[in-house]
Amino acid sequence: MENLKTLEKTINSELSSKIISSKIKHSQIYINIEDNHLIEVILFLKTNSATKFRQLIDITAVDYPERERRFKMIYLLLSHETNSRIIIDYNIKEGEIVPSLTSVYPSANWMEREVFDMYGIEFKDHPDLRRILTDYGFKGHPLRKDFPLTGHNEVRYSEEEKKVVYEPVKLEQNYRNFDFESPWEGTNYIKEVKKIEKHDKKN
Numbered sequence: 358m359e360n361l362k363t364l365e366k367t368i369n370s371e372l373s374s375k376i377i378s379s380k381i382k383h384s385q386i387y388i389n390i391e392d393n394h395l396i397e398v399i400l401f402l403k404t405n406s407a408t409k410f411r412q413l414i415d416i417t418a419v420d421y422p423e424r425e426r427r428f429k430m431i432y433l434l435l436s437h438e439t440n441s442r443i444i445i446d447y448n449i450k451e452g453e454i455v456p457s458l459t460s461v462y463p464s465a466n467w468m469e470r471e472v473f474d475m476y477g478i479e480f481k482d483h484p485d486l487r488r489i490l491t492d493y494g495f496k497g498h499p500l501r502k503d504f505p506l507t508g509h510n511e512v513r514y515s516e517e518e519k520k521v522v523y524e525p526v527k528l529e530q531n532y533r534n535f536d537f538e539s540p541w542e543g544t545n546y547i548k549e550v551k552k553i554e555k556h557d558k559k560n
Contacts, residue, residue, distance in 0.1 A: 361386060361441060367407050368443075372398055386443040392430075396456050398445060402434060403461060410434035410443055413462035416469060418476045420502045427451045428478060432458075449478070457483040475500035492521040 358381070365386050369379055375394035380387050390398050402410040414433040421427055426448035434443050449455060457480040458465035469480045470489040477498040480486055488495060492512065497504050508526065515522045 358384070360439065364408065364439060364441060368402070371405070372401060384442075386441065388443065388445055390445060390447050392447040392449055392453075392455075395430075395445075395447065396458075396461070399432070399434075399458060399461055402443065402445075408436060408443075409438040410436045412437065413458065413464050413468070414442070416458070416465060416472055418472050418478060418500075420476060420500065422502045424448070425450065428453075428476060430455060430472075430478070454479045454481045456481050459483060474498065477501065494521075 361381050361384065365379055365381060368386070368388065369376060372388075372390075372394075375390055375398055377389045377391065379389070388398075402408050412435040414435050415431075416433075417431050419429040419431065421429065428449050428451065429446055430449060432445040434445070436442075455478055457469055459469070460482070466483070466485065467489060469483055470486060472478050473480065473483075473486055474488040474490050475498055487493065491499065495512070510523045511526050512521060512523055514520070
């Protein structure tokens with residue numbers, strides 16, 4: 358914990374004009390930054406000899422539709438040298454374009470594509486910004502809070518056509534037999550076994 362506190366102080370002193378707030382929670386450092394300082398903050402955390410956050414673990418987002426700055430961008434970094442993690446977050450408006458980290462962390466490529474696919478957030482200077490989890494013709498972004506939970510079409514992969522196809526929803530439910538008896542009373546097959554055992558004892 359003391360190492361984390363020292364690291365937090367170092368980060369705050371070096372990036373005081375770029376950090377809004379910071380805290381230590383769950384053995385990790387959390388910092389909230391101004392959105393226009395992302396690249397500067399990330400470069401410092403990766404290259405500074407006191408921090409050495411050289412591995413990008415994940416990039417994700419959270420949707421808050423009721424807020425003016427609707428999306429929270431979240432970045433998770435790991436330092437093997439200091440055995441510590443840091444989480445950076447900042448808020449953006451809908452339609453705001455975010456700087457890509459692919460020039461700093463090449464592994465950001467697919468992570469940013471996933472955020473684009475799930476939330477519709479675009480990344481400036483990304484080398485290949487296209488969907489990665491859904492079909493290229495897919496409509497909408499599934500992790501947005503306003504994405505419909507039900508609809509009139511379903512998406513599936515067709516083995517015959519060797520591609521993703523859209524079809525009208527078919528709500529077919531096969532009839533199944535359920536045993537609603539209490540587990541304390543035992544299921545029917547257990548009762549039948551007990552009857553056979555009692556019968557064998559009598560004979």
